[in-house]
Amino acid sequence: MANHAAVIGVGQVKYQTQRDDVSIAGLVREAAQNALDDAQLEWSDIDAVVIGKAPDMFEGHMMPELYLADALCATNKPILRVHTAGSVGGSTAIVAASHVQSGVFERVLTVAYEKQSESNAMWALSSKQPFATHLNAGAGGFFAPLIREYIQRSNAPAEVGMQVAVKDRLHALRNPLAHLHMPDIDLATVEASPMLWEPLRFLESCPSSDGACAMIIGSERAAAASPKKPAWIRGTAMRSEPTNFAGREQVNPQAGIDCAKDVYRQAGIQNPRKDLDTAEIYVPFSWYEPMWLENLGFCDIGEGWKLTLEGATSLPEGGDIPWNCSGGVLSTNPIGASGMIRFAEAAQQVRGLAGDYQVEGTQLALGHAYGGGAQFFSMWVVGAEKQ
């Protein structure tokens, strides 16, 4: 069976619309240095580097591991670059964990980033391809029809999405690194924001951020030598399915259901709502909270929105399963890093290092990311105990 692996260092940066004080290399190095500092390690302690980001076309830079090798002190080390669309931050962390679980490496640095201010993501994602219709609808144009379908099926009231938008921004106020800090956020503010893609309003959508997130993943021995509490990786899972095939269930995709079951089985989780203490879930559009609550088995189909309305996912309301205490993707979204931030924030919760958004006594936490047409999933469960 696999060797144990644990998160022994986490490093992030202050997320904002534009980090014009650093280059791409500077941004990535800042997160990596912070992770090393957190783990109280030197660059020379790192055996291998695994990086991830969304499509190269975002920054107009092909295969960036080649250029970033110097900034990440990776020369004469292995460096590997993962790309699995929006789930990439999570997949990258999982590949880094594999490096340690294989027994080949003691300490691996993993970094995911996006510098959206040096790119045009909207263009990169919807650049005109011949032979296809060009509808100028953006990412929300893809996901909003699925959300409408969810609302129709579940009879969820209209304010559910707005409530998620408020809740995650209230959480973000406790996280000094979050991109959006909106102290006056409330339902009326969200409702008054412009409609973008019905039923999604501006404030129900994620921002566009510059940022990078890094982790040091270590072996059992490295974790034992680590000054701070490690977050033990109790399970990792990935699932993919095609974008478009006859009869595909897009609202509640099978790949998400299977991925969750796999990671729960590894971590010994029977009832995710009961057994997990908190979760960092990829929610780029507000309505994906109730949709993923159902997909991930936190409740029955059609019931997710009730958990949201009851405050079950809210930290200040004392919910039993607080989701996205860091503020989530709705508050911070450097696309390629967003998945890794989820994984890293789950680790910080079990390490007891989540500061003002700590869920007290967290033993088990779930990190989740998805991408493409809600078809690529990566998840991990981290725990305060090794097993």
Add this chain to the structure above:
Amino acid sequence: MSSNPNESAGPVTMMQAPLYLQYRFTAGTSSLSFLHAIKRGRLIGRRCPGCESVYIPCRGSCARCGVATCDNIELTDEGVIDKFTVVHIPIPNNPIKPPFVVAHIRLNGADNAFHHLIGEVDNDKVKLGMKVKAVWRPESEWDYGLDNIRYFKPLGGEHD
């Protein structure tokens, strides 16, 4: 020492490095029948030899079965709205004026849906399952693409 005339100009925080690359796109062998047909105002899908699903447009495989599609199947330009949204977001240089409806349309006889616009109906009257028909551009504007269809409109009398 300070002979650099730019030293007082402050740090460089951003520079433009425009990049132009030219590509000759190709659509795929199995897309040819679709493209040649739509250039003539007709709609050709392809069938999976395994599960018999019909895909339009088709990229060469049934993604579910992972096998190459085989027969060409001619479809009508009528179908149903599978899913939709009303797009309000203003995108610079967008020739389509928001708000407009983007729908997943499943043609009759097809098993997958594609994105297209809905027209000739108030946005708030659009419904899931609504039957629609293609409104084509003038024949003189037809090219190799789904843009030959301007939008889909509700089939008369089918919506309340």
Add this chain to the structure above:
Amino acid sequence: MTDIAIVSYAQAPMVRDAGCANEVELIMPVINEALQACGLARTDIDFVCSGSADYLQGAPFAFVAGVDALGAFPPIKESHVEMDAAWALYECYLKMLAGDIDSALIYGFGKSSPGNLPEVLSLQLDPYYLQPLCPDSVSLAALQARAMLDAGRCTREQMNEVVINSRRQAQKNPRAQLRKPVSQEQLQAEVDWIAPLKKSDCCPISDGASALVICRESQAREMGLPYARVVGMDHRIESHMLGFRDLTDSPSARNAAKSAGLHNNIEAAELHAPFSHQEILLRQSLGLSENVDINPSGGALAGNVMMAAGLDRIGSMAAAILRGDYKFGLAHATSGPCLQQNLVTILEAA
């Protein structure tokens, strides 16, 4: 030493232009061929990992379209590197060592014909200082060739010999793109292209795809499958700044090879050298003796499918071992300008 067995390898014919074939149409035949050759069904495969790069074709998410070739429903365990698929194999290698999986399908594909590849590859460079100058990949390789010649690490005649050997070997490889024999005289008469490189010193631009299947040795034996054993794999990168590197040496390839288990009994090596002088450089850096057969498949000079060519070196060496041509072999993959990143796999007969 591992218990990882390469049981199957399939490669599409390497061509200058695959015409209008899209990702799915490139990938599906080689995946089916690789699976059929070893008798494993898709559902027997624990994990799928691929390598591709969007900028080759100029459209984002090439790998997403690739998933349409896999029959990925019910959903599969799958991942992707935006690198040569040799690194996808490395990801699978680690998961095998970790005990996460017991088999994997690896594929790589590249369609470079839609764009101008040497210019496209300039996008790999430092985006602030180098990329705006648009130095193309052939010119950078020429700098390295010049450094080799000036340092006395190779001669023009030796570079010609590399080309002659590649074409000679490629005649036995029906998938190779360049198979026409050439002579020392012909090459001497050829004009410079980007000096000191002549066109014959440079790999062709190729479209294609390949797939490889690995499983546990125990499973291969149970199924009665011939296989090549993976002794070890490792990879290393060097500085991106060409001025910081000794361009006439490859310490990254040497260190990766050592760590992968390089030994003195290696009989053949598949070296991913897109330019003739790089084969000489790699040979020297790895300390391969004169007796080692180089590139029995013809190597990258006979066909170089971006994001698959490294995997092709490994697959070709495994295939040669399966044919009984060699007992011990080395396979090398490279990435980046002037051999910046190098991966080495040591293989042996079962």
